[in-house]
Amino acid sequence: MTASSIAARRHAAPAGTSRGGIAKRRGAVRADRDGDLMMDAPGRGRGKIGKAGARTSTGSAGTPLAARTADSRGARNLERLTAGLGGVSRPRASNSQKPLKEIKITGWSGNKAKASDDGGVSTLIAWLEKRATTRNGAAKKAVKIKKSRVDGETLVISVNEDDVPAVLRVNGFVFAGVNIAMERPRSMSPETSQSGAGHELKRLLTSVIDRRYNSSTKLLDLRDLAHDPEIAATGLFNEKESTRAKFFPALMKVCEGIFGTLQQRKEAVLSITLENNEIPSTTAITTIAPTFPDLKNLDLSNNQFRDIASLEGWKLKFRHLEHLVLSGNPIEQENPDYHATITRWYPGLRFLNGVQVRSEEEAAINIKGVTRALPFPVKGPSFVDQDKVAENFIKNFFPGFDSDRATLANYYYDAQSDFSLSVNTAAMRDPNQQQTGVPQEWDSYIKKSRNLKKVTHLPARMSRHFRGPQAIAECWATLPTTRHPDLAMDPSKWLIECQPIPYVPDPSGQSPLGVSGLLITLHGEYEEIDVPSGQAKKQRSFDRTFVLGPGGGPEGVRVVNDLLTVRAYGGFAAFKPEEENAVSTVAAAPGAPGGITIEVAEQMVVELTKQTGMLPQYSKDCLEQAGWDFNKALETFAAVRQNLPAEYFAQAPVLV
Amino acid sequence: MAVPSEDVLTKVSTEAAEDFIDAYYTALDGSRTTISSYYMPQQTLPDGRIIPVIVYNGNVLANAAAFQQMFENNMPFTHYEVQSVNSHIMNPTFSSADLQKQTPDQERSEKNMSVLVQVSGYVRLEERKEGPMKGFSETIVLVPNVAAMGKGKGKGSEQRSWLIQSQNFRYVV
Numbered sequence A: 001m002t003a004s005s006i007a008a009r010r011h012a013a014p015a016g017t018s019r020g021g022i023a024k025r026r027g028a029v030r031a032d033r034d035g036d037l038m039m040d041a042p043g044r045g046r047g048k049i050g051k052a053g054a055r056t057s058t059g060s061a062g063t064p065l066a067a068r069t070a071d072s073r074g075a076r077n078l079e080r081l082t083a084g085l086g087g088v089s090r091p092r093a094s095n096s097q098k099p100l101k102e103i104k105i106t107g108w109s110g111n112k113a114k115a116s117d118d119g120g121v122s123t124l125i126a127w128l129e130k131r132a133t134t135r136n137g138a139a140k141k142a143v144k145i146k147k148s149r150v151d152g153e154t155l156v157i158s159v160n161e162d163d164v165p166a167v168l169r170v171n172g173f174v175f176a177g178v179n180i181a182m183e184r185p186r187s188m189s190p191e192t193s194q195s196g197a198g199h200e201l202k203r204l205l206t207s208v209i210d211r212r213y214n215s216s217t218k219l220l221d222l223r224d225l226a227h228d229p230e231i232a233a234t235g236l237f238n239e240k241e242s243t244r245a246k247f248f249p250a251l252m253k254v255c256e257g258i259f260g261t262l263q264q265r266k267e268a269v270l271s272i273t274l275e276n277n278e279i280p281s282t283t284a285i286t287t288i289a290p291t292f293p294d295l296k297n298l299d300l301s302n303n304q305f306r307d308i309a310s311l312e313g314w315k316l317k318f319r320h321l322e323h324l325v326l327s328g329n330p331i332e333q334e335n336p337d338y339h340a341t342i343t344r345w346y347p348g349l350r351f352l353n354g355v356q357v358r359s360e361e362e363a364a365i366n367i368k369g370v371t372r373a374l375p376f377p378v379k380g381p382s383f384v385d386q387d388k389v390a391e392n393f394i395k396n397f398f399p400g401f402d403s404d405r406a407t408l409a410n411y412y413y414d415a416q417s418d419f420s421l422s423v424n425t426a427a428m429r430d431p432n433q434q435q436t437g438v439p440q441e442w443d444s445y446i447k448k449s450r451n452l453k454k455v456t457h458l459p460a461r462m463s464r465h466f467r468g469p470q471a472i473a474e475c476w477a478t479l480p481t482t483r484h485p486d487l488a489m490d491p492s493k494w495l496i497e498c499q500p501i502p503y504v505p506d507p508s509g510q511s512p513l514g515v516s517g518l519l520i521t522l523h524g525e526y527e528e529i530d531v532p533s534g535q536a537k538k539q540r541s542f543d544r545t546f547v548l549g550p551g552g553g554p555e556g557v558r559v560v561n562d563l564l565t566v567r568a569y570g571g572f573a574a575f576k577p578e579e580e581n582a583v584s585t586v587a588a589a590p591g592a593p594g595g596i597t598i599e600v601a602e603q604m605v606v607e608l609t610k611q612t613g614m615l616p617q618y619s620k621d622c623l624e625q626a627g628w629d630f631n632k633a634l635e636t637f638a639a640v641r642q643n644l645p646a647e648y649f650a651q652a653p654v655l656v
Numbered sequence B: 001m002a003v004p005s006e007d008v009l010t011k012v013s014t015e016a017a018e019d020f021i022d023a024y025y026t027a028l029d030g031s032r033t034t035i036s037s038y039y040m041p042q043q044t045l046p047d048g049r050i051i052p053v054i055v056y057n058g059n060v061l062a063n064a065a066a067f068q069q070m071f072e073n074n075m076p077f078t079h080y081e082v083q084s085v086n087s088h089i090m091n092p093t094f095s096s097a098d099l100q101k102q103t104p105d106q107e108r109s110e111k112n113m114s115v116l117v118q119v120s121g122y123v124r125l126e127e128r129k130e131g132p133m134k135g136f137s138e139t140i141v142l143v144p145n146v147a148a149m150g151k152g153k154g155k156g157s158e159q160r161s162w163l164i165q166s167q168n169f170r171y172v173v
Helices: A003-010 A012-028 A072-087 A123-134 A163-170 A196-212 A243-258 A262-268 A307-313 A339-343 A360-372 A389-403 A403-411 A458-463 A467-478 A583-587 A597-612 A616-625 A629-642 B008-028 B032-038 B064-073 B099-102 B105-110
Strands: A100-106 A145-152 A152-161 A180-185 A219-221 A271-273 A295-299 A323-325 A418-424 A495-505 A515-531 A535-550 A557-566 B053-056 B059-061 B077-091 B113-126 B133-144 B160-173
Touching: A100 A163, A123 A145, A123 A152, A145 A243, A180 A535, A196 A219, A196 A243, A196 A360, A243 A262, A295 A616, A307 A339, A360 B099, A389 A403, A389 A515, A389 A535, A403 A467, A418 A467, A418 A629, A418 B077, A418 B113, A458 B008, A467 A616, A467 B064, A495 A557, A495 B053, A495 B077, A495 B160, A515 B133, A535 B113, A557 B064, A557 B077, A557 B113, A597 A616, A597 A629, A616 A629, B008 B032, B008 B077, B008 B113, B008 B133, B008 B160, B032 B064, B053 B064
Parallel strands: A219 A271, A271 A295, A295 A323, A418 A557, B053 B160
Antiparallel strands: A100 A152, A100 A180, A145 A152, A495 A515, A515 A535, A535 A557, B053 B059, B077 B113, B113 B133, B133 B160
């Protein structure tokens, strides 16, 4: 649960109130002289929902137009240019969809998530997308924030024009303890015609780039921008950081117009130099990254980068960067060890300040590695059973759950056994199936659901928790009849793991500290069955967690806890291990078994590995010692288990 | 020592799960240097097994420090979004010897439990807006942090109320 969702939950009531306010405001859309719709009514601030504490200073955006200095005219022109370029007349047509619109957000900076690295910006953006999506009309099309930048106390986001109303509906909502305030896009002049000033700026910036781009070296030279007479004359690249913050987005728009699609830009521009521009952090120049993500050489020398934090914004950008220059920045004095960090950030980087930091081979391996391999690759199940207790339980449980739940409840559950159910109504669906239009129909579950994210009142939490075989069987009786896939026939549809777990309650009371039990985590699917016809109605995915402990039942086993999460069908592709286990090569090695086939030996190694938790090579050693007698190998293991060093057992994967 | 009523037990066990999950996933996303502070100190049990147990996509991690290191050094951007949480009391009389010795009566009796937590959600990887998404399911067993008892609530690592004793994570979609 993130801080934002707490805020959302805690302030559900104000959210409801504000919707009415926004509905009223939508009436402000009006037509201009030519009959074109203009979304930006004059005096836009006044139409805002008056929420206590919602309004904070919006910086220059709140200044009356007349009071603005001539100096900021350049900035306004730039904005107009940016907006105009984002409009219908924008030259890049191939991969653009809808024009982007900017929305300014203020009042967020005091939020409770600000302790995070970026002051809570990423959390805020994720929160805005989520809130706006749920308010995006009947279609519920996901609202995406395409770009964002921070300008002092203001967060400026860019979204598709179509998404603007949905985002604005979130205006005044509480994010992580503070009311946020939004301002509609400015300068939404009719889009088919660019204002004269905007047109002039586009022409100017085009001329700047034409002059500074070398097509034979594929270098875009953005050195000494403040001393460029053409730029200096306009006052665009002056001392004010807020003005500069607008310069690069506009320049990048022009670049996209000149160089074309992402692929064309990749081919046209290999290198950019930003030398000697007094740049203090990547914030002002951040738009360069999405425009030229495949850059190979980047020169940031002789600027004002002071520390690692000032570069952090580009930590995950430029994944193909080979050469970076940072010399002549204060970071050299303030953090002389920055090389290591920077080298780690860019796995393909070979030269830093002209000094080689990696061989070409190493960089190539890293690049191939980072594009795919994430840590914690999906491996086969980690299943550490004790005397097949978990295996037998699972084999009995699901057929029982499908056919006779009352008997099953009395078989494995006692007066202290707990069961509850949680529905994840928003779970991801099977990426290989198109079924987005199908309603999920949670009616038969939802009144039992104890999802703590939704069920916040204590009495409901208590009443949706079932203890003892009778209460549990009664709850199960209200759930749809199910059919789980056969464990033996359809093993790929299951993912089952098991670990021993200490301090499980001891019903005999002999061990006050508790006894050893088993924690079983299962992921799988089932069909809901229409009983009269026997037809499958609905396919669901589920996650089920059992804690097993010693008990008085027929098998000496009781269910201590049973937690069930039901969710939309998500398929079973995620269960498949990413790479085949190295077991077969180990077992097939020489020294194998006399009298039994390689295949049988392999299966024994796999099984012993499963049951003991040892690494395959030690399982094989153990089997060899036991003369390939499986039960004898298990006995050997049990005898020496406590003396085995940790490296005999599955460990963290070796770091790349 | 009075046995807490059922409503107190439910309140403690559900709020423990919510508060812990809230802080823990935030740390995975943004405060990775604090990750190991969410785990109980390593301990070898009488049967030779070592806790905490950390199993991530079938990878068995040696300890909390190794897990933290993977996140610090190898994990790209993540955003975990929890969509469903549920929790039960696993052991209602989790009376470790330390617990008996050190703590004031009421807190001891109310937190004298281990809590089983089940989470369902998704994680966005690599990139905030366009990165690939994976659905996940996670089961966590929490035990009271004996060292933090009697010291009031706080944010420092030694002050966390609950710590992970066992963890099993899986991508499921």
